[in-house]
């Protein structure tokens with residue numbers, strides 16, 4: 001008896017996931033492997049990847065264009081939540097995992113598979129995200145993770161693959177581990193493993209070096225409706241087109257690089273280089289529009305929710321009761337977050353230089369220091385008398 005009869009494998013076309021195909025069949029007694037490759041805007045052609053899976057022994061090789069759902073159903077809610085893990089990482093890789101998990105589970109149900117599989121190793125975050133998301137979506141489906149158990153280093157994996165119909169990679173192997181999609185790139189390993197070492201320029205792809213950016217700023221206006229980005233410079237755009245265009249505008253100005261040490265779910269720290277030019281800019285712009293359209297107490301309370309939300313997305317709890325409850329809160333707050341944010345892109349910075357909204361709570365006649373000031377300054381005295389009451393009582397009791 002094998003570990004499963006029919007398995008749907010998350011497939012990227014890389015060495016590890018390719019080797020998973022013969023490994024599952026030969027070592028773990030799986031009768032049939034169906035692969036699933038999702039297009040999340042990683043910029044790779046899926047036709048050859050689809051063929052490669054069949055050559056390596058897959059019975060069916062599925063390819064799904066999931067870009068629109070990726071942006072609409074995963075990135076946009078995270079933008080509404082201003083989600084930044086540890087205050088910096090906009091979760092460009094993490095957001096893709098619950099979507100891939102959903103596609104795997106749907107395929108498993110459609111093809112009557114009793115398990116799904118992925119090529120994650122045992123010390124990353126992605127295994128956690130896949131396993132927990134899959135369990136949340138269908139607890140009866142088994143999850144197999146060959147790379148967690150096989151103990152292959154890269155040459156051994158290549159050798160094993162070669163013996164079992166997986167072609168030896170033609171490209172020279174990169175010293176980096178890279179995850180890429182429409183929202184960003186995550187790069188680790190190689191010289192980046194020393195947190196003191198500056199990243200080489202070759203690490204970056206979506207963002208230009210400051211030295212190569214234009215000497216004039218680029219301005220872009222981002223239009224939001226109920227907290228969702230709907231257009232650029234007044235022109236309505238569909239989600240994928242908007243992110244692509246904004247990636248280009250921001251990336252060309254060197255915006256969106258993050259060099260950080262983060263705390264992984266499994267307790268270790270890792271150094272990761274991120275590029276997420278559009279996503280990061282959208283979070284900052286959205287947060288700014290909230291500062292114009294939400295009351296102070298909602299903005300401040302929401303910050304705590306945002307922190308928890310970011311942690312939950314990072315920690316693989318996209319599909320969970322607490323996350324749904326947080327979603328309900330966040331969506332409720334977005335009712336009035338409609339308007340436009342003006343961003344100046346220049347030499348690695350995305351600076352917000354203007355914001356406007358039909359729902360603006362900014363009252364010029366109250367805020368101005370000019371002649372038009374309507375604020376009743378005298379009323380402040382009584383307010384402060386009562387506001388400071390408990391402090392005054394306390395001080396009278398305890399100061400000598």
Ligand code: ARG
Pocket residue numbers: 091093094125126177178179186187188272
């Ligand atoms: N640290 C990021 C996360 O957990 C990215 C993980 C994948 N990174 C990579 N370089 N392959 O979301």
